[in-house]
Amino acid sequence: MNASEIRIMETHEIAFPFVKESYSGPMDGVVVDDADTWRPGTRREWSSGGDAYYQDVEEWWAADGHGKMVLQVVGRFKPGKYPERTFYLRSFIDPTGRQFGKDKLRVISSAAFKRMLKGYRHEYMIDGDLHPNGGSTQ
Numbered sequence: 001m002n003a004s005e006i007r008i009m010e011t012h013e014i015a016f017p018f019v020k021e022s023y024s025g026p027m028d029g030v031v032v033d034d035a036d037t038w039r040p041g042t043r044r045e046w047s048s049g050g051d052a053y054y055q056d057v058e059e060w061w062a063a064d065g066h067g068k069m070v071l072q073v074v075g076r077f078k079p080g081k082y083p084e085r086t087f088y089l090r091s092f093i094d095p096t097g098r099q100f101g102k103d104k105l106r107v108i109s110s111a112a113f114k115r116m117l118k119g120y121r122h123e124y125m126i127d128g129d130l131h132p133n134g135g136s137t138q
Contacts, residue, residue, distance in 0.1 A: 006086055006110055012071045012117055017063030017124050017131070018094055019043050028098075038067065038094035042124045061124040063131075065095035071117070076110060086113040 023037040046059040074087040086108060091101030108116070115121070123133045 006073055006076060006113060008073055008075055010073050012073075013068045013093075014071065014117060014119055015066055016040055016069040016092065017042050017120055017126065018065050018067045018092075019062075020064045028100075038065070038096065038098070040067070040069065040092050040094075042120075042122065045125075061122055063124050063126050065126070067095045068093040070099070070101075071113075074105060084110040086110045088113065 018038040018040055019042060021037055021039050022034050024033045024035070025031065027035065027037065042061040042063045044059060045062045046057050070091045070093060072089045074089060076084055076086050078084040088106055088108075089103065090106055091099055093099045119133075120131075121133050124131050
């Protein structure tokens with residue numbers, strides 16, 4: 001996909017890793033205490049082997065499930081001699097189907113936006129299965 005293929009008002013749903021966490025605070029208009037929630041991204045895990053200097057310790061990034069990152073293109077702009085920019089809105093859909101995210105306009109270069117459309121940028125594990133960076137998780 002080249003920058004000219006990024007269409008205004010187009011919505012993209014990208015598979016995205018989520019981790020399960022405990023949360024206390026406001027959620028969907030209600031204050032919750034110690035509720036299980038989903039956070040977009042991964043967490044760092046490591047093996048228990050190795051020595052005091054953490055040599056021979058394996059580490060990896062892990063997730064508990066897949067949801068989606070939803071990107072809606074609002075506009076594109078090429079400011080003179082500078083790279084084209086893409087303006088967009090971002091939200092998430094967790095593995096249970098709950099949609100959330102700030103209604104905040106974001107902007108990045110169109111080249112960076114195209115990389116974001118490829119998926120989560122780092123490899124990670126879910127239940128022992130490796131999911132490569134930038135690849136599809138479905």
